[in-house]
Amino acid sequence: MSDCLFCKILDGEIPADIVFESDTAIAFRDINPQASTHVLIIPRKHIATLNDIEADDEGIVGSLYSAARVIAAAEGIADEGYRAVMNCNAAAGQTVFHIHLHLLGGRALSWPPG
Numbered sequence: 001m002s003d004c005l006f007c008k009i010l011d012g013e014i015p016a017d018i019v020f021e022s023d024t025a026i027a028f029r030d031i032n033p034q035a036s037t038h039v040l041i042i043p044r045k046h047i048a049t050l051n052d053i054e055a056d057d058e059g060i061v062g063s064l065y066s067a068a069r070v071i072a073a074a075e076g077i078a079d080e081g082y083r084a085v086m087n088c089n090a091a092a093g094q095t096v097f098h099i100h101l102h103l104l105g106g107r108a109l110s111w112p113p114g
């Protein structure tokens with residue numbers, strides 16, 4: 001998608017601090033971090049929202065969680081704990097319409113989220 005911010009990061013048109021890459025996903029640090037670790041994990045395939053995930057995408061979406069596991073270990077937060085969440089549409093605060101897992105850790109996270 002030519003007008004998608006995260007597709008532009010995938011294409012290298014917009015710089016990002018990339019911490020993980022695989023055949024199906026990449027991950028980079030959030031520009032406005034909400035915790036000492038705040039990484040966004042995105043599929044290489046443009047999917048606008050969680051509502052748009054199709055049955056054929058299950059492997060891709062699973063790979064986002066595999067990436068979260070690897071990155072959490074690399075960041076040293078796997079044992080203490082972290083959160084991996086995806087916002088869907090306006091009420092949940094989604095602002096970039098290319099699905100992404102927020103990987104947050106390095107501090108105590110309250111529940112439920114606001």
Ligand code: 5GP
Pocket residue numbers: 005014016017028029030031032033040087093094095096097
């Ligand atoms: P959402 O609100 O859609 O769940 O999350 C979008 C996230 O993308 C936000 O946490 C925001 O800080 C981050 N973000 C927005 N623009 C950029 C950017 O240009 N680069 C990076 N690395 N993160 C961005």
Ligand code: ZN
Pocket residue numbers: 001004005006007008045046047097098
């Ligand atoms: Zn996109």
